[in-house]
Amino acid sequence: MTKKLLIPLVVFVALVGFLFVGLFRDPREVPSPLIGRPAPEFTLAQLQNPAKTLGPTDLKGQVWLLNVWASWCVSCREEHPLLVELGREKIVPIVGLNYKDEPAAGLKWLAQNGDPYNVSVVDRDGRVGIDWGVYGVPETFVVDKTGAIRYKQIGPITVEALQTKILPLVRELQKS
Amino acid sequence: MSARGPLPDTRPTGGDAARVGALVRIVPLLVALALSPIALLAADAVPTEKDPVASARAVALSEKLRCLVCQNQTILESNAELAQDLRKQIREQIAAGKSDKEIVDYMVARYGDFVLYQPPVKSTTLLLWAGPALLVGIGFLVLARTVRLRRARSEEPALSAEERERVARLLGGDAAKDTQ
Numbered sequence: 612m613t614k615k616l617l618i619p620l621v622v623f624v625a626l627v628g629f630l631f632v633g634l635f636r637d638p639r640e641v642p643s644p645l646i647g648r649p650a651p652e653f654t655l656a657q658l659q660n661p662a663k664t665l666g667p668t669d670l671k672g673q674v675w676l677l678n679v680w681a682s683w684c685v686s687c688r689e690e691h692p693l694l695v696e697l698g699r700e701k702i703v704p705i706v707g708l709n710y711k712d713e714p715a716a717g718l719k720w721l722a723q724n725g726d727p728y729n730v731s732v733v734d735r736d737g738r739v740g741i742d743w744g745v746y747g748v749p750e751t752f753v754v755d756k757t758g759a760i761r762y763k764q765i766g767p768i769t770v771e772a773l774q775t776k777i778l779p780l781v782r783e784l785q786k787s
Numbered sequence: 788m789s790a791r792g793p794l795p796d797t798r799p800t801g802g803d804a805a806r807v808g809a810l811v812r813i814v815p816l817l818v819a820l821a822l823s824p825i826a827l828l829a830a831d832a833v834p835t836e837k838d839p840v841a842s843a844r845a846v847a848l849s850e851k852l853r854c855l856v857c858q859n860q861t862i863l864e865s866n867a868e869l870a871q872d873l874r875k876q877i878r879e880q881i882a883a884g885k886s887d888k889e890i891v892d893y894m895v896a897r898y899g900d901f902v903l904y905q906p907p908v909k910s911t912t913l914l915l916w917a918g919p920a921l922l923v924g925i926g927f928l929v930l931a932r933t934v935r936l937r938r939a940r941s942e943e944p945a946l947s948a949e950e951r952e953r954v955a956r957l958l959g960g961d962a963a964k965d966t967q
Contacts (some may be wrong), residue, residue, distance in 0.1 A: 638858065639858070641855055641898065641899060641901045642899060642901075643898075643899065644895070644896060644897070644898070644899040644900075645897070711868070736872075737868075737869075737872050741869075741872060741873070741876060741897060742897060743897070744897040744898050744899075746855035746856055746869050746898065747855070747856065
């Protein structure tokens with residue numbers, strides 16, 4: 612008799628367990644298959660200096676961040692002060708990918724909100740964004756010295772993500 | 788009941804007319820509503836290409852891929868900018884002679900298995916694929932057990948012949964006749 616009562620109880624507890632964990636998971640965060648893989652190659656014109664280009668090969672040998680941003684992106688404003696601060700501290704080079712944006716609008720936005728980027732490159736039609744699996748701006752990638760993507764932040768960078776994930780990872784990668 | 792008598796008498800006829808009127812007025816709206824998704828699809832998703840085969844392929848492929856922005860829509864249905872870009876990608880790659888598998892692989896390499904509406908069978912998705920069959924199997928086992936138990940219980944004679952005799956003896960002659 613007790614065994615009979617126990618089975619539904621176990622099933623119920625397991626179900627509650629699954630649902631409870633599910634409460635704290637964000638279905639919008641799709642794990643990127645690019646983690647641990649070489650960063651997709653690109654050669655894009657620089658926002659400030661369109662005659663010059665930049666690509667991941669130019670950055671080999673150092674740890675760097677790729678931050679996908681746009682002047683039309685609302686949540687970029689949310690994370691931008693953090694990026695400006697990070698840029699000022701010069702811990703790690705930040706490359707901006709100006710995603711599907713008017714270069715003029717992008718430049719104006721940087722003038723207004725501050726420019727934390729060592730370089731921003733222009734992805735006018737979003738092709739490079741697709742190669743990097745970008746689906747929601749802002750997104751931030753951590754690329755290691757060998758040119759492999761090690762972390763992807765989907766959505767705005769938060770203080771928590773910066774302190775507990777991105778910066779420790781960057782420091783660790785810089786040591787290796 | 789009786790106090791409210793006059794009201795129900797007058798109401799039905801007037802109510803019916805009003806209801807029919809409302810229905811007639813709503814019909815065009817319903818028709819428009821029913822057609823609107825078709826109109827949307829026709830306006831945006833179906834590529835106006837010269838090659839009907841390529842265009843059919845593009846539509847079929849877009850139907851299989853999930854839009855990552857509006858996650859419950861395919862990139863065929865979605866009007867998100869990313870979905871538009873990905874539809875464009877599909878069309879370009881078809882034009883470049885890529886096979887369906889190559890195009891799907893291209894999407895999976897960038898966005899993971901999540902872009903596939905039909906997830907592939909892998910060790911991590913085994914439970915997902917086998918789960919329903921497993922549940923049906925467990926259901927049948929429970930059903931079989933329950934039926935067997937119930938049958939065993941119903942087939943079991945309430946009293947054996949000897950017991951019945953004993954009952955008859957205990958209750959006296961009348962009861963013995965009743966049980967026959």
